[in-house]
Amino acid sequence: MKKGLFIFFLGLLSIILAACGGGGGDTSSEAEETEIIGEDIEGATELTFWTFVGQHVDLYRDAAERWNEENPDRPIKLVAETYPFEQMHNNLLLAVQSGQGGPDIVDIEIGQFPNYLQGDIQLEPLNEYVEPVLDKAVTSRFENYAKDGNYYGVPTHVGATVMFYNTEIMDQAGVDIDSIQTWDDFVAAGKKVVENTDSMMWNVGTEDWLMDMWPMISQQGSDAFDENGELILDNETNVETLQFLQDVIYEHKIAEVTPGGMNQSEEFYGYFSDGGAASILAPLWYMGRFLDNMPDLEGKIAIRPLPAWEEGGNRSAGMGGTGTVVTNQAEDVELAKEFLAYAKLSEEGNIKLWTVLGFDPPRWDTWESEEVREDNKYYQYFGDGIFDMLLEIKDDINALNFTEYTPDVISEYHTNVTQQTLRNNSQTPQEALEQAAEAVRSQME
Numbered sequence: 001m002k003k004g005l006f007i008f009f010l011g012l013l014s015i016i017l018a019a020c021g022g023g024g025g026d027t028s029s030e031a032e033e034t035e036i037i038g039e040d041i042e043g044a045t046e047l048t049f050w051t052f053v054g055q056h057v058d059l060y061r062d063a064a065e066r067w068n069e070e071n072p073d074r075p076i077k078l079v080a081e082t083y084p085f086e087q088m089h090n091n092l093l094l095a096v097q098s099g100q101g102g103p104d105i106v107d108i109e110i111g112q113f114p115n116y117l118q119g120d121i122q123l124e125p126l127n128e129y130v131e132p133v134l135d136k137a138v139t140s141r142f143e144n145y146a147k148d149g150n151y152y153g154v155p156t157h158v159g160a161t162v163m164f165y166n167t168e169i170m171d172q173a174g175v176d177i178d179s180i181q182t183w184d185d186f187v188a189a190g191k192k193v194v195e196n197t198d199s200m201m202w203n204v205g206t207e208d209w210l211m212d213m214w215p216m217i218s219q220q221g222s223d224a225f226d227e228n229g230e231l232i233l234d235n236e237t238n239v240e241t242l243q244f245l246q247d248v249i250y251e252h253k254i255a256e257v258t259p260g261g262m263n264q265s266e267e268f269y270g271y272f273s274d275g276g277a278a279s280i281l282a283p284l285w286y287m288g289r290f291l292d293n294m295p296d297l298e299g300k301i302a303i304r305p306l307p308a309w310e311e312g313g314n315r316s317a318g319m320g321g322t323g324t325v326v327t328n329q330a331e332d333v334e335l336a337k338e339f340l341a342y343a344k345l346s347e348e349g350n351i352k353l354w355t356v357l358g359f360d361p362p363r364w365d366t367w368e369s370e371e372v373r374e375d376n377k378y379y380q381y382f383g384d385g386i387f388d389m390l391l392e393i394k395d396d397i398n399a400l401n402f403t404e405y406t407p408d409v410i411s412e413y414h415t416n417v418t419q420q421t422l423r424n425n426s427q428t429p430q431e432a433l434e435q436a437a438e439a440v441r442s443q444m445e
Helices: 003-020 056-070 085-098 127-136 139-143 167-173 183-196 213-218 236-250 266-273 284-293 333-344 347-355 377-382 386-396 406-423 429-444
Strands: 033-037 045-051 076-082 105-109 161-166 202-204 255-257 279-283 301-305 322-326
Touching (some): 033 056, 056 333, 056 347, 085 105, 161 167, 213 279, 236 429, 301 386, 406 429
Antiparallel strands (some): 033 076, 105 322, 161 279
16 A cells, blocks of 8 residues: 555544544644734635644744734634644645645645655645745755645745853863864764763763764755655765764764664753753754753853865755645635735844844845844843844755655664664664664555
């Protein structure tokens, strides 16, 4: 059975089980939260918006209010509904397959996006709005939501992957963080940290492909799949990168397995706050994790580009993301497309991605605007220079290659590869990746 069809039936089955009361937890199809903007405006056109991140509603509330002020002759009534992650994506898949019940506008998580580009695509091309801004945007992030020359999704952020350094620990170790230009420099600095402080230099996750191996292979122009959808998980670049991760733990001894398995766990937040390690590799949107979970480190964390694999090499990668789309079930397709472009593609919309959500906007031409440079909680925590750094690395971000089998790769990586190579040190990287690739290929047959 084709995997896309299987996912559809899986989504359909979950709806049936929910209707029958099967399973545990909240399985209703009702939104967790609904907010209506413009409800009191007579004659407003209703647009429904689905998301799985409640925070994203803040952006669209702001956009809808501004839209209605600026377009009194074309007001909108935005019905914003927030659902649990799996429920929303399953409901959406069922809606596009059945041709009914879908929203006008919807957020789709980047890893789920390929499921909606199978067969007869039920999403509206956005080329007329995307193409005019590509020359002033990080284009690779738009490519993640494109197929056959059509752009179907608008990114929510660049997700530029960077290094967060604890300057207190680095200063104690006698390391100038600006001297770390390559991964060899990083290892050398790590040895100083371990020798001169009570901290490790770094942590390597066993449950977070997004913040360890994936950005590091993307830096080098590699991925789990090539641009044609062929599996390359066990290629030479990937094997050597996993070998590096294994070596920083067991040979160089400057890193350890991340407490909690990932750097987005309560166990890790406490560990890092207490000085357990000197650095974190994560996308820029991880800034919010610091503010929410590690407030005591304010003023001690500096943001720098990733180390390069060779002099002059790429020093970042775009990780994570959400593509917002317009479905062909929209009551007024053109209005929905125009409003989405207003909210996320316009200059003002991109500025709001930073000022409202704290995300690095896809349009780099806004990074030097007065509004983006105004003092806020992120500058107060991390200091100035965030966007100056991003301007230096904006061309270093490669597109990612997603397929319907990407979840299988991630599952194999977390379940088997990291356990055998990083946690247990019982397999070589080549053995582990070849075994994982074989398992994924069996799913693709």
